[in-house]
Amino acid sequence: MELKGRxxxxxxxxxxxxxxxxxxxxxxIVANPESYAEVCKGKLLAxxxxxxxxxxxxxxxxxxxxxxxxxxxxxxxxxxAVAKGESIADTIRTVECYADIAVMRHPKEGSxxxxxxxxxxxxxxxxxxxxxxxxxxxxxxLTIRLEKGGFDGITVGxxxxxxxxxxxxxxxxxxxRYTGVRFIMISPQExxxxxxxxxxxxxxxxxxxxxxxLRQSLPKLDVLYMTRVQRERFFNEEDYIRLKDRYILDAGxxxxxxxxxxxxxxxxxxxxIAVDVDSDPRAHYFRxxxxxxxxxxxxxxxxxxxxxx
Amino acid sequence: MEVKSIANGVVIDHVxxxxxxxxLEYLNVDTGSxxxxxxxxxxxxxxxxxxxxxxxxxESVDLNVLGLVxxxxxxxxIRDSKVVEKVKLSFPTKVKNVITCKNPRCVTSIEAxxxxxxxxxxxxxxxxxxxxxIVKADEN
Ligand SMILES: [Zn+2]
Numbered sequence: 352m353e354l355k356g357r358x359x360x361x362x363x364x365x366x367x368x369x370x371x372x373x374x375x376x377x378x379x380i381v382a383n384p385e386s387y388a389e390v391c392k393g394k395l396l397a398x399x400x401x402x403x404x405x406x407x408x409x410x411x412x413x414x415x416x417x418x419x420x421x422x423x424x425x426x427x428x429x430x431x432a433v434a435k436g437e438s439i440a441d442t443i444r445t446v447e448c449y450a451d452i453a454v455m456r457h458p459k460e461g462s463x464x465x466x467x468x469x470x471x472x473x474x475x476x477x478x479x480x481x482x483x484x485x486x487x488x489x490x491x492x493l494t495i496r497l498e499k500g501g502f503d504g505i506t507v508g509x510x511x512x513x514x515x516x517x518x519x520x521x522x523x524x525x526x527x528r529y530t531g532v533r534f535i536m537i538s539p540q541e542x543x544x545x546x547x548x549x550x551x552x553x554x555x556x557x558x559x560x561x562x563x564x565l566r567q568s569l570p571k572l573d574v575l576y577m578t579r580v581q582r583e584r585f586f587n588e589e590d591y592i593r594l595k596d597r598y599i600l601d602a603g604x605x606x607x608x609x610x611x612x613x614x615x616x617x618x619x620x621x622x623x624i625a626v627d628v629d630s631d632p633r634a635h636y637f638r639x640x641x642x643x644x645x646x647x648x649x650x651x652x653x654x655x656x657x658x659x660x
Numbered sequence: 661m662e663v664k665s666i667a668n669g670v671v672i673d674h675v676x677x678x679x680x681x682x683x684l685e686y687l688n689v690d691t692g693s694x695x696x697x698x699x700x701x702x703x704x705x706x707x708x709x710x711x712x713x714x715x716x717x718x719e720s721v722d723l724n725v726l727g728l729v730x731x732x733x734x735x736x737x738i739r740d741s742k743v744v745e746k747v748k749l750s751f752p753t754k755v756k757n758v759i760t761c762k763n764p765r766c767v768t769s770i771e772a773x774x775x776x777x778x779x780x781x782x783x784x785x786x787x788x789x790x791x792x793x794i795v796k797a798d799e800n
Contacts, residue, residue, distance in 0.1 A: 439771050461767040461790020480765050482791060 355656030358467040358474045361483040362521050367528050374493050376649035377642070379659060381497070384417065387648065390657050391420035397450035398424030399442070399466075400477070401457040406618065407477050407486075410640070411454045414647035418657075423450065440469045447472045452655055455479075473654035481517050486650065487617055488521040490643035494635060495574055497642065498613055502529040506571055510537040510598050511578035511623060513544040518617045519578055520548050527555035534559035535568050539597050541590070542580070565598050569608045575600070577616045577623050601625035605633065615639055665714075666697075670721055671736040672713040677701050679730055680711035686729045686758065687721050694718065724752040728759070728797045731784060751797070753779045759786055759795060766791035 354369060365373070380387050396415040400408050403426050412422045439457070443466040446453055454475045455463045460482035467474040478484045492502075499505055507526065509519050513536055523544070526532045534552060536544055536559060543561060552559045562568055569575070577600055585591040599622060600614065616624055616636040628634050652659065675683055680698045689696060695716035704710040715721070726733060727749040737745040760775045761768045767790050768775055777786035777795070784797045 439767070457767075458765070459767040459770055460763065460765050460792070461788070462771070464790055465767050465771055465773055479767075482765075 354653035356471075356473060357654060358470075358476075359485050359650065359654070360464050360467060360474075360476045362485045362488045362525050364485070370489065370492065370525075373489065373646060373649045373653060374496050376652065376659060377493050377645040378497065380645050380648050381642075387418055387652075387659055389419035390652060390659060391415060391418035391655065394418075394420040394452070394655055394657070395450045396420055396422045396424075396651065397446045397453040398422060398426070398477075399446065399453055399455040399457075400424065400426035401455070401462075403427070404456055404478060406640070407456060408454075410486075410643045411475075411477065411647055411651075414644050414651055417644070418648055418651060420651070424454075439466050442466075443470045443474065452651060475650065475654070481515075484518060484521065486643065486647055487518050488525050489646045489650065490639060491518075491522050491576070491615060491617070492525060493646045494615060494639045494642045495613065498611075498635065499573065502526060502532055504531045505573040506533040506535065507574045507576065508535045508537055508568055508572040509544075509576045509578070510565055510600075512542045512580045512584070512594075513538040513548075513578070514542040515581065515584045516578045519576065520544070522576065523548055524551055527551050527557060532557050535571060536561045537563070537565050537568055537598065539563060539594055542594060565600070566604055566607070569604060569612075572608065572612055574613045574615060575608075577614065577620070579616075579619075579621045579623050596622070599623055599625060600628055602627040602631065605631060608633065665741065666716045666738055667741045668739055669695075669714065669716040670718045671738060672715075672721065672726070673710070673734045673736060674704070675711035675713060675733045676730050677709035677711055680713055683711075683713060683726065683730055683733070686725050689715065723747065723749060724755060725758055727752050728755055728784075728786075731797075751779050751782075751784050755786070759797065761788045761791060761793055762795070763788065763791050763793040766793060 415422050452473045454477045456477040458480045460480040463476040463479045580595040582591050612633045613635045697714040699712040701709045731749045735747040755777050756774050759777045776789040780787040
């Protein structure tokens, strides 16, 4: 695996072997975080957040700091060069003078790809307008792998907004690169997965079913990936209100689920997972956030060409 | 109507009826100085109606662009009043600055980068390199 010097723009930039290599490294970090505390000493990460995402930015910054590196960046484009109309290309060229690696989030689709083409330093996409968000996918996969040991033969339920939720599309696409995964896609008709995602699953030869019924599907699942319905995706408020409370997971519904079910959610949640689920051992979404930091640590190391202990 | 055949140049036959002007525009033909004949709605035995374009003393046309806007057209090279070559078109696999991305969320809406599209299927649908937005070539 040679990831040194490369960019990460979309999940498919990585081969399955490269992803597995990152997960192996992340697992070593989980087991022995202290021995990684200085591996990125002297390295500088730039976080370029053209739209705020505290969660993702903290995760990257914490990852770099826990590796012994340092961080610079902005998360309020209004106060930076961006507000003065500087191009993405010029910004990244300037940042490259100072930093060893950059993480970028931007509201426009394809923006991070454009930046990466102007940069010899590795650039990581932390979300380009709901287009790609590869480190979220890595986080989801690592979380499942840590618990289930792998992906072969598992049944994954995806619930909520499966139409606009790119996180879900990326996760499904990534899982189709393994073997024997079954998908149960639970959504209202209006928010079912786009055809290209179905096509991907068909091509992989994996089984899938589509349903409106969360309760009936729950007992079959090894993993349940919940998503929120986002207001900004709707043209009218009525549709949003009608659909947003369609699926709410609570302790009552979980009674019928497998004892080793994993409930995942990319966070932040609104109300699609009731707080009474949080104390259930099957709730993995906060650990999932922690795993996000670990896999970002592994990624930063790999792109910087830094070796662990 | 009679349009004399050209001695040297390029004839684009089987252009989709009513599409001739658009093809000229895409090919950047200078209708101010080049000798151009555009025949519109010509009866064709095979295809009902078609347009025909004749470009006198022109050596070649951009086959990528033509393949994109009207891939059923045929390009005929003529020298000394003889057909020297007939080219059947196909969809180009990649085009630069021919189709523009109309997705308002695409980075091309704010950054000065070339509009690059890749052929996505056999039916002439193209995918924006940046945002993956799909467009049908002849509807752009
Ligand atoms: Zn685009």
